[in-house]
Amino acid sequence: MNIIVCIKQVPETTEVRINPETNTLIREGVKSIINPFDMYALEEGLRLKEKFGGKVTVITMGPPQAEQALREAISMGTDEAILISDRAFAGSDTWATGYILSSAIKKLGIYDLILCGKQASDGDTAQVGPGISAHLDIPQVTYVKKIEEVKDNSLRVERMMEEGFEVIQTPLPAVLTVVKEINEPRLPSLRGMMRAKQAKIMVWGQKELNLDPQRIGLCGSPTQVIKIFTPAQRTAGQILRGEISEMVTELVGLLKDEVY
């Protein structure tokens, strides 16, 4: 099975803090990590390969330093890594990103399954996975929490919904976006880390992918950010005092009109 896993390098959100004096983001020294949801996609790709053979290729689009995320993926056991990077890609929104990634997947040529995390922890859009499948015109199943069965070039999967889950059969090739419940990602092995250090990482830019300049970067992005601001921070309210029974009575009094 030829599996392509799409990952994104993101800032570790837990370390993003607001400077209370200036009310601005403190991002100095914030570590970059692989988007947490993509770790589950990577792990699932590796498990499928271990069971059915084949190859796992990991791709990421981002600035040159996103190479680090690819090396981490190699240390977990992926076979090949490609960095999709070009100044011309800067400012790409989800439409353009889907176009660029799907073009890279087309260039890779042979694939049975494309795995993505359900969304990235920085943008939270959940649009790029379905976007890739739409650009490639192949089926998609989002929010996959379990691959039940792999048979006859098709998958039976469980898709997480608000009230429970759906069981869906999809032919391959397909795009799956996965949620945390699907597995527990492995830690890098020592051998993997050695491999990652020495691995040669291919870089594909606009020239290699032969992309329509009207469909990439700011120019190819239907959406434009016009303003970024820090939301009003929630402030601490009232701490109730007294014995438990007094606090409970007070709280019920405060809430009962809301609860009706």
Add this chain to the structure above:
Amino acid sequence: MAIEIIIAKCTGCSLCVKACPFTAIAIVDKKAVIDLDKCNLCAACVPVCKPKAILLRKPEPVSRPTDIKDYKGIWVFIEQKKGKVQSVSYELLGKAQELAKKLQCQVSGVLIGNDVDSQLDDLISQGADNIYLVQAPQLTDFQDEPYTNILVKLIQKYKPEILLCGATAIGRSLISRVAVIIKAGLTADCTGLDIDPKEKILLQTRPAFGGNIMATIISPNYRPQMATVRHKVMQPLSPDKQRKGEIIKESFESSLYASRTKLLDIVEEIEALVNLAEADIIVSGGRGMGGPENFKILKELAHVLGAAVGASRAAVDSGWMPYSHQVGQTGRTVAPKIYIACGISGQIQHLVGMQSSRIIVAINKDPDAPIFKVATYGIVADLFGVIPALTQKFREVFRK
């Protein structure tokens, strides 16, 4: 390059350094310098620069559609499950009516399914001026491909100016696919929508970086302008039975209703008595619950309040509650009217998933728990004493 500092104008005041969400700007020799490898051309620095020393050239798309003016009206994708319209669709109709007043246009619902006629009156009474209705047995349950095919055809035929959709599992999956096919701008998980009074375009505001920053996004050159909106952010209209609306029935050749994926089963999990995303009240437990058996007291409180039960990552990772109940960065984002956090310390990953709740109640015995920094009301005490007492008290109050 698309962004540059006009050195002569730059005063080195460093306001842009603070505004940059990507730490791409530094002051070197009293002038701002942009690290182009980090810059995402997000434009956050441009408005804060008082001497107007930052130049961001936004290239105009050449293949700009020329018929933008032909696109009229606001559409809401009406989400139904088992034939029942979901509450988020009513919330969106309410918001759409507010926007429609500013654009002086109509609000249409798009309802795809089978045997869903019974809800048309409700949709009209709560804000739909007309409804595009597509019914067929193959469309009973949502599936990505047929629903995408139909929505794309309808958009191409009727050309709406704006298309809104719930930021649900179905909505986010469907609409992302539609946006790619028709090449439209799509903004996910909006918490604010407005119309620019001058340009008459949709202003879409959404949180990013786990809610640490907000971004306002526009899609001026493409139609429809598409956005998904979270549950519980917008207000539905109260039903007005006098409202009139038109039903426009559409059908397409059956090949459009075909799906490569096959929906084999829909399994509802018994634990999910009240859907977290749609709940007005959520009672949530964390590590302080001590074990799975103790969630019983939370479920009792939830039962009395008609609330959903949530859990922190710590509780889910310990196997006390299923993942479908997890609130936070790697779980669900919720914004109920009341969120009662019990034995949850309030790590940032949890806070980003619930801090838009209107009222937050924190019950924790550690007075230094970060959850108290965002709590509207805090009780510093042992939750095993507080929760049963709270359940009892609410029961008494409701009996009256």
